[in-house]
Amino acid sequence: MSKPVNPDSEARRPAPDARKERWRKHRQARRAEFVDAAIRALGKHGPDVGMDDIAAEAGVTKPVLYRHFTDKADLYLAVGHRGTELLFQRLVPALNTETAPRPRIKQSLTAFFSVIDEFPNVYRFITGRHLPAESDVVHEDKEMIAAALATLLGDYMRAFNMDSGGAEPWAHGIVGLVQNTADWWLDRQSMSREAVVDYLTQIIWAAIDGILRDAGATVDPDAPFELPGEAHLHAVPEPAETERETTRSSGGASA
Amino acid sequence: MSKPVNPDSEARRPAPDARKERWRKHRQARRAEFVDAAIRALGKHGPDVGMDDIAAEAGVTKPVLYRHFTDKADLYLAVGHRGTELLFQRLVPALNTETAPRPRIKQSLTAFFSVIDEFPNVYRFITGRHLPAESDVVHEDKEMIAAALATLLGDYMRAFNMDSGGAEPWAHGIVGLVQNTADWWLDRQSMSREAVVDYLTQIIWAAIDGILRDAGATVDPDAPFELPGEAHLHAVPEPAETERETTRSSGGASA
């Protein structure tokens, strides 16, 4: 801000000084480290940890934390992104594998359940009511999954010359169906993981099959079914540990 | 605490003084009044209202509020109960009407959607991430609806000599399916209420029908289907505006 830049300087902006660049990777690593600490602290003190506790868990004091996260919400958002990353790493490949419908459903469910089974605390924290509204990452995630599902369903339906208007509500419905059942299962653990997954596979396929049937189509759930130009949920879309602007520039030069 | 009671006095505890009794109804009314104010204030200032604002909205100051609610969480819990009451008033009759399966599904969905359509702000607040975890009423509500659904499904399934193990996960699944779709619809409003309800009716019946079909049974969705000793979700189970203990007795005389 101190050196006045001439108007056309925007063209050659890269690296006026390497000292800034040098730290980029380091900062990301540090953020990740704090996210780990936050998760550990969350496990220790429960979901109402203070920033002091998190900082202590990371072996530093509060202001250090605030150099990397603008906010408690920002930190929790990063925790959320960590969860998203974990989930999508396993879910995306499962969803995108082009096999027969039913195994595809089942392997996607297995992916999902394996993640929440492995990190139940993180999952509960992220989906639970403990984070501030700004850190809500679940909504985005669900939107993303639902969007992928919607195009998938829509394509199938159009392939059968059906009206595809139901694709979107149904996609959101299926996402909710899975999540709510997962929450319930995680709470109760009243049956094995395989059992829930099987029950869910059954109901989801039953639903899809029923809808196809309503339109006069029948599909063998275990026969490979290829679609021209299949919809893909491309890798994890948010860079997960990307740092938000942390410096508090007091009012960025309007006009 | 000042007058020492003799040991056996617990037997004849009712009404030593009518002055206590006299106010009971009044307190309930007052609480309800504050709940109204809270909802109004929520509408005005958004979901991060302060207790001062709520008090002001009710025409009083904070301490008055705290005489009726132990806590912000307590107040929000009462707001939640109000919502539950609103919902169950319409949902319970719809669910319990014994008609053919499909119209029954549809009228239940219509009931649900009409409520959230009529009170979107309340709905969003209650289901959203703004209340403290202690005020979560949605979880209970969903459990209750799912439980009713589970017995219903279970009874049907047993009537067909099917294994009823799926009833519970499916019940929770359907609840989640509806809620998530409702959230999506409320956000986007990209189709009419009737349309979502129809799509949901279709997928839910498709799912149930498919499951029955897997077991070799077929049911006409529009033919009345009576079941011996049908499961009922009995009226709204929580007294909605019941007051929690508000007096802060400083440490109840241990030993």
Add this chain to the structure above:
DNA sequence: GAGTATCTGTTACTTGAGGTAACGGTTACT
């Protein structure tokens, strides 16, 4: 009617967690 239990309400305070200011030290680029 005197006494009092329970409400009505107020202003002024305490508390605690989130967040910040201001300082000093270290590394490695220019």
Add this chain to the structure above:
DNA sequence: AGTAACCGTTACCTCAAGTAACAGATACTC
């Protein structure tokens, strides 16, 4: 050598939740 970015600290500010302490009404009990 100079400096731009980091490392880290202690001590503070802020603001909303929640509390103390006080004073006036109403309507029951004796």
